[in-house]
Amino acid sequence: MNALFWWLLVAFLLFSIGAFGVLARRNVILVVMSLELMLNAVNLALVATANFRAGAEGAGVLFALFIIVIAAAEVAIGLAIVIANYRNRRTVQVDTYDELKG
Amino acid sequence: MEGTAYLQIAVALITLLPLLGFIVTLLFGKRMGRQAHIFPVAMVTVTAALSIYGFVWAFGHRDETFVWNAFDWITAGQFHVPWGYQVDTLTGIMLLVVGIIGCVVHYYSIGYMHGDEGYYRFFAYLNLFMFAMFVLILADSYLLLFLGWEGVGLCSYLLIAFWFRKKSASQAGKKAFIVNRIGDFGFTLAMFLIFVVTGTLEFTGVFAAAEKGDISAGITTWICLLLLTGALGKSAQFPLHVWLPDAMEGPTPVSALIHAATMVNAGVYMVARSYPLFVQSETAMTVVMAVGIFTAILASYIAITQNDIKKVIAYSTISSLGFMFVALGAGAWVAGIFYLFAHGFFKGLLFLCSGSVIHAMGGEQDMRKMGGLRTKIPVTFWTMLVGALSMVGMIPFAGFWAKDEIVGATFIAGEYVVWVVAMVTVLLTAIYMGRLIFMTFWGETRADAEVQAHIHESPPSMTVPLVILAVPAALLGLVVGLPPEGGWIHGFLEPVFYHPHHAEFRLLGEGGALMLASLLTVIVGLLIAWWLYVRQTEVPARIADRVPWAYRASLNKVYLDDIYAVVPVGATLGFAQWLWDVVDVKVIDGVVNGVAWLWGRIGDGLRPIQTGRVQSYALYMFGGMVVLVAVFAWVWGS
Numbered sequence: 001m002n003a004l005f006w007w008l009l010v011a012f013l014l015f016s017i018g019a020f021g022v023l024a025r026r027n028v029i030l031v032v033m034s035l036e037l038m039l040n041a042v043n044l045a046l047v048a049t050a051n052f053r054a055g056a057e058g059a060g061v062l063f064a065l066f067i068i069v070i071a072a073a074e075v076a077i078g079l080a081i082v083i084a085n086y087r088n089r090r091t092v093q094v095d096t097y098d099e100l101k102g
Numbered sequence: 103m104e105g106t107a108y109l110q111i112a113v114a115l116i117t118l119l120p121l122l123g124f125i126v127t128l129l130f131g132k133r134m135g136r137q138a139h140i141f142p143v144a145m146v147t148v149t150a151a152l153s154i155y156g157f158v159w160a161f162g163h164r165d166e167t168f169v170w171n172a173f174d175w176i177t178a179g180q181f182h183v184p185w186g187y188q189v190d191t192l193t194g195i196m197l198l199v200v201g202i203i204g205c206v207v208h209y210y211s212i213g214y215m216h217g218d219e220g221y222y223r224f225f226a227y228l229n230l231f232m233f234a235m236f237v238l239i240l241a242d243s244y245l246l247l248f249l250g251w252e253g254v255g256l257c258s259y260l261l262i263a264f265w266f267r268k269k270s271a272s273q274a275g276k277k278a279f280i281v282n283r284i285g286d287f288g289f290t291l292a293m294f295l296i297f298v299v300t301g302t303l304e305f306t307g308v309f310a311a312a313e314k315g316d317i318s319a320g321i322t323t324w325i326c327l328l329l330l331t332g333a334l335g336k337s338a339q340f341p342l343h344v345w346l347p348d349a350m351e352g353p354t355p356v357s358a359l360i361h362a363a364t365m366v367n368a369g370v371y372m373v374a375r376s377y378p379l380f381v382q383s384e385t386a387m388t389v390v391m392a393v394g395i396f397t398a399i400l401a402s403y404i405a406i407t408q409n410d411i412k413k414v415i416a417y418s419t420i421s422s423l424g425f426m427f428v429a430l431g432a433g434a435w436v437a438g439i440f441y442l443f444a445h446g447f448f449k450g451l452l453f454l455c456s457g458s459v460i461h462a463m464g465g466e467q468d469m470r471k472m473g474g475l476r477t478k479i480p481v482t483f484w485t486m487l488v489g490a491l492s493m494v495g496m497i498p499f500a501g502f503w504a505k506d507e508i509v510g511a512t513f514i515a516g517e518y519v520v521w522v523v524a525m526v527t528v529l530l531t532a533i534y535m536g537r538l539i540f541m542t543f544w545g546e547t548r549a550d551a552e553v554q555a556h557i558h559e560s561p562p563s564m565t566v567p568l569v570i571l572a573v574p575a576a577l578l579g580l581v582v583g584l585p586p587e588g589g590w591i592h593g594f595l596e597p598v599f600y601h602p603h604h605a606e607f608r609l610l611g612e613g614g615a616l617m618l619a620s621l622l623t624v625i626v627g628l629l630i631a632w633w634l635y636v637r638q639t640e641v642p643a644r645i646a647d648r649v650p651w652a653y654r655a656s657l658n659k660v661y662l663d664d665i666y667a668v669v670p671v672g673a674t675l676g677f678a679q680w681l682w683d684v685v686d687v688k689v690i691d692g693v694v695n696g697v698a699w700l701w702g703r704i705g706d707g708l709r710p711i712q713t714g715r716v717q718s719y720a721l722y723m724f725g726g727m728v729v730l731v732a733v734f735a736w737v738w739g740s
Contacts, residue, residue, distance in 0.1 A: 022720055
């Protein structure tokens with residue numbers, strides 16, 4: 001077991017927690033937070049891999065930076081939608097947002 | 103082309119001027135109102151003069167064939183057709199017929215169509231017709247001939263249906279067009295075959311190949327029979343003759359010009375033009391003669407009981423065209439063209455006369471309501487008498503010399519059955535033409551008092567053309583057909599038909615006997631007509647009662663129209679109805695609606711998946727990702 005395995009294990013656990021939060025939590029804010037957790041798990045995996053694999057350092061770090069920037073933008077939009085939705089419906093329970101169904 | 107420069111200009115103008123007249127009249131005619139005829143009539147007058155010049159050229163150069171390829175018309179790979187003119191003696195005769203009769207009919211129309219709301223339209227169409235007809239006879243290739251052929255067909259349709267508000271007229275126009283389409287289909291196939299075999303459609307090339315023997319006998323027969331199919335449609339021969347009697351719905355000048363003197367001769371002309379092909383196929387020649395003689399007797403039989411004056415003349419035209427085909431089939435090419443030449447004048451004259459009679463009777467066409475017009479419209483009477491005597495073949499009128507040569511040719515060719523049938527046809531012709539003349543001009547007037555009060559001779563613009571046409575109808579035979587079998591026209595046309603059946607005519611021999619026989623037949627026929635329709639006017643009804651089936655068959659045109667209404671027309675309509683009811687409604691609509699229904703049902707099935715819950719969608723996505731990763735891992739996994 002080298003050190004990379006442990007880094008990736010942590011990233012995997014972090015991702016799994018995030019995925020569970022996205023799928024199971026009812027509060028939309030917590031869903032968004034869980035999403036961030038997943039993104040950061042990916043970042044961790046990229047940076048760790050970049051550190052341990054020769055020749056791939058630049059690309060891994062660059063991808064992590066991109067993801068941080070895009071995640072920031074995504075959070076801004078996501079929270080704006082959450083707030084707009086809350087104003088209309090007075091609730092943040094994600095299972096009540098079900099108008100678009102067949 | 104030194105020396106023929108004038109002829110080049112002439113043939114170019116002969117086709118261009120009527121086209122110009124058509125375009126100008128169509129665009130500006132409406133504004134010219136009552137003066138709409140001036141420009142087109144002027145164009146046709148100049149054209150007639152030029153076509154006489156074309157004839158004179160052919161007269162002076164009878165051994166030459168003038169061919170001038172004006173420009174490349176169609177070029178596509180191996181396929182090359184020039185826009186080319188050809189003038190030889192056969193073209194010369196046709197130019198004379200079309201030019202003179204076309205011009206005369208234009209002048210006649212000024213009076214006849216006076217006051218019609220479609221006055222300018224009529225002259226525009228007539229000019230277009232002249233253009234197409236001249237292209238047809240001046241063409242030096244089958245394709246260009248076909249262009250004119252279709253052009254005259256179009257004008258025929260437009261002019262038959264000229265009074266298109268009348269249901270019967272528009273129906274007759276459609277009938278003419280559709281029946282001709284069947285013939286044209288054969289013509290088109292013939293052209294394909296010719297091109298495949300010889301690689302060209304120009305007359306010179308095709309005929310050179312035919313004479314060298316490059317076309318096998320079987321193929322030649324097929325080409326000839328397919329060409330004949332086209333000719334049957336255009337020249338109204340059995341079984342495609344049914345459109346011509348209905349075409350009488352058109353104005354009478356149209357009947358005279360298109361459906362008697364020029365267009366219907368196009369089939370005869372085309373067969374005569376294709377002479378080098380036809381002489382090589384015994385079968386085709388026999389078929390031509392068989393069709394001709396059968397049509398001739400059939401049409402005469404029908405003509406005997408028709409009561410519409412124009413219908414009688416229409417059936418006589420079909421019968422005459424049948425005679426021309428008999429001549430072609432018997433190898434008497436010159437006699438056929440001679441008859442075409444004479445027929446153009448006397449039949450055009452007969453139609454124009456009937457128009458004058460109808461005009462005098464205030465639009466009445468039923469001969470049972472005429473009678474006694476001899477003294478009331480004398481010019482029409484005398485000219486029509488000339489036309490009728492020429493038609494029945496009375497000595498010394500034009501029709502006699504031409505018809506006698508044809509009938510004689512069948513006997514000399516050894517086709518005795520054809521000769522007997524031809525003699526019967528001559529007898530019937532004399533009877534029905536006599537009937538027409540006697541019913542119209544003799545006896546008491548049977549019209550209403552009101553109509554009788556208005557009977558008047560037609561204006562000079564109508565009677566002068568009658569007199570002009572009566573001259574060749576009477577004298578043409580004496581001028582060009584004497585002596586029989588050796589007249590001027592034989593020498594004139596021999597360069598075109600260079601293996602003529604040459605039979606020396608002897609007045610005190612076979613020729614004289616045949617001539618006497620046909621002359622006696624005509625006189626007997628006229629006497630029968632006189633006895634039946636002047637002396638013993640109740641006898642025809644008694645005969646009709648005695649043989650009602652024969653009378654009714656004749657009156658109902660041998661039921662051909664009724665048969666056609668069931669077999670081709672009814673079958674086509676039934677098939678169309680089936681296409682509508684089954685193929686369109688059930689199959690096509692079924693497929694279209696079925697596709698929509700299928701996707702609707704699939705949508706219904708998949709609808710429950712769309713729960714509206716964001717997190718279940720997220721779960722699907724996640725599941726999908728897991729599957730994808732698993733697949734990638736399995737593919738690249740090591």
